[in-house]
Amino acid sequence: MEMLRQAARKAPDITWVQADAATLPFPDRSFDIASCQFAFHHFQGKARMLREAFRVLGVGGRFVLRNSCPQESSDWLYYEYFPEAEFRDLRDFWPPDALMAVMEGAGFTPVTVQYEHLRFEQNLRDWLETVRRRDTCSQLQSISDAAYAAGVRRLERELADGSAPATRSDHLCLVTIRGDKPNGGHLSAPRRWMPAEELPHRPFYDGATLHVRSYDSMNSGDRPVRRGDVSFYLDLARRAGGEVLEIGVGTGRVALQLAKAGVRVTGLDLSPDMLAIAAEKAAASRLVERLRLERGDMRNFDLATRDFGLVIVPYRAFQILLTPEDQFAALAAFRRHLRKGGILALHLFDPDLRFLLPGATGPVDRARCVDRSTGRTVEAVLETALFDHVNQTRRDLWRYRTFAPDGTIAEEEALELSIRWSFRWEMRHLLQFAGFAVEAEFSDFLGSPPAYGKEQIWVARNS
Numbered sequence: 105m106e107m108l109r110q111a112a113r114k115a116p117d118i119t120w121v122q123a124d125a126a127t128l129p130f131p132d133r134s135f136d137i138a139s140c141q142f143a144f145h146h147f148q149g150k151a152r153m154l155r156e157a158f159r160v161l162g163v164g165g166r167f168v169l170r171n172s173c174p175q176e177s178s179d180w181l182y183y184e185y186f187p188e189a190e191f192r193d194l195r196d197f198w199p200p201d202a203l204m205a206v207m208e209g210a211g212f213t214p215v216t217v218q219y220e221h222l223r224f225e226q227n228l229r230d231w232l233e234t235v236r237r238r239d240t241c242s243q244l245q246s247i248s249d250a251a252y253a254a255g256v257r258r259l260e261r262e263l264a265d266g267s268a269p270a271t272r273s274d275h276l277c278l279v280t281i282r283g284d285k286p287n288g289g290h291l292s293a294p295r296r297w298m299p300a301e302e303l304p305h306r307p308f309y310d311g312a313t314l315h316v317r318s319y320d321s322m323n324s325g326d327r328p329v330r331r332g333d334v335s336f337y338l339d340l341a342r343r344a345g346g347e348v349l350e351i352g353v354g355t356g357r358v359a360l361q362l363a364k365a366g367v368r369v370t371g372l373d374l375s376p377d378m379l380a381i382a383a384e385k386a387a388a389s390r391l392v393e394r395l396r397l398e399r400g401d402m403r404n405f406d407l408a409t410r411d412f413g414l415v416i417v418p419y420r421a422f423q424i425l426l427t428p429e430d431q432f433a434a435l436a437a438f439r440r441h442l443r444k445g446g447i448l449a450l451h452l453f454d455p456d457l458r459f460l461l462p463g464a465t466g467p468v469d470r471a472r473c474v475d476r477s478t479g480r481t482v483e484a485v486l487e488t489a490l491f492d493h494v495n496q497t498r499r500d501l502w503r504y505r506t507f508a509p510d511g512t513i514a515e516e517e518a519l520e521l522s523i524r525w526s527f528r529w530e531m532r533h534l535l536q537f538a539g540f541a542v543e544a545e546f547s548d549f550l551g552s553p554p555a556y557g558k559e560q561i562w563v564a565r566n567s
């Protein structure tokens with residue numbers, strides 16, 4: 105109430121209403137725009153609040169939600185000095201993917217997301233003055249007194265003994281999610297979908313599926329999991345020298361960039377349909393001289409070239425191997441094709457235990473794009489994940505759909521992708537067992553140190 109009183113003093117012309125965001129005291133369709141700024145994490149009934157926003161909007165109305173995004177802000181100084189704040193924020197702030205899935209379930213379409221990375225220099229003495237005023241930041245108010253005092257003490261000590269520099273680079277990510285209330289056609293006839301489990305489904309990379317055809321459009325944006333990967337591999341290629349072998353080359357997202365930069369690349373993939381797209385792109389960019397494409401299984405392949413300087417396995421393709429035996433066979437095949445002292449770079453995700461709990465399923469992952477060749481919106485939703493904790497595998501059932509201009513479903517398919525998760529030390533031992541000497545492990549492609557729940561990026565030498 106006190107917040108509203110302060111606001112009313114500043115702007116008496118605005119109607120200020122006290123109510124719970126999960127039960128809005130307004131009739132249906134009474135607003136054109138609804139917004140929620142830096143507040144969503146405080147709500148108890150988050151999903152209900154999103155449904156209420158949909159209800160009170162008129163047809164053609166828009167909901168805009170803006171907030172900080174802790175999932176993308178692990179290097180924010182507040183989290184470094186007050187780690188309890190990061191822990192709480194990761195609990196209270198829904199990941200954008202989950203939020204979008206619920207908005208979509210409420211009826212918003214399309215739902216879009218935009219990330220804004222604020223990078224700035226922080227003067228630590230000025231910052232100390234700011235954090236001493238605990239009420240300036242809700243993160244400081246939400247943590248325990250002990251955690252707050254410990255962070256302030258650490259900063260004071262580091263500034264006193266000179267172990268902290270005068271200024272530090274800081275980074276905070278903000279996220280804006282927009283959802284539109286579509287016109288009546290969609291609303292009066294809500295689509296009821298058959299669960300993906302009940303639809304006939306096929307393997308993820310099998311055939312010229314909607315998934316395969318829209319792979320490039322879907323993956324053209326800046327996805328955090330592989331941000332900077334092309335530059336990372338290019339840098340490794342330049343340092344290693346010689347030819348590069350990309351395993352699971354797919355549509356050539358990485359390989360074509362390397363070839364464009366003058367590197368000779370061989371790309372291996374099991375899917376003829378992914379390879380066909382890569383070949384078409386290589387021809388269109390006149391890169392066939394520098395990019396050779398081969399069909400083969402990473403567990404067992406034999407190429408004429410056996411002295412690659414670098415083997416790369418981007419975008420978690422190694423996790424498609426479902427048993428330690430297959431993983432070992434693949435590592436042995438990579439090694440056979442590397443020259444002595446050559447480098448292997450592997451990209452996996454580091455298991456986030458929250459997503460591996462039994463019952464932690466549901467539409468928590470989704471993506472949308474406009475297919476460049478058809479101009480149609482394509483949507484991918486992870487509907488079900490089935491876990492086998494003994495074998496460390498999960499079987500994901502995805503639904504892909506594309507829409508006609510009138511919003512009806514033009515094409516739909518259910519696909520299955522099984523992957524295996526590997527823990528950090530398991531990977532390290534496996535690499536060593538296969539004859540590689542681990543040179544580095546990062547948690548992203550910018551070179552950040554290993555971190556729980558992020559990426560595992562391994563750089564190992566054929567020793």
Ligand SMILES: C[S@@+](CC[C@H](N)C(=O)[O-])C[C@H]1O[C@@H](n2cnc3c(N)ncnc32)[C@H](O)[C@@H]1O
Nearest residue numbers: 309352353354357373374375401402418419421
């Ligand atoms: C996530 S995509 C990665 C594509 C590309 N490297 C990129 O980063 O965009 C994984 C690729 O691995 C391929 N793949 C799956 N199993 C394979 C296997 N056993 N051997 C070779 N390639 C495989 C798939 O066909 C698919 O093209």
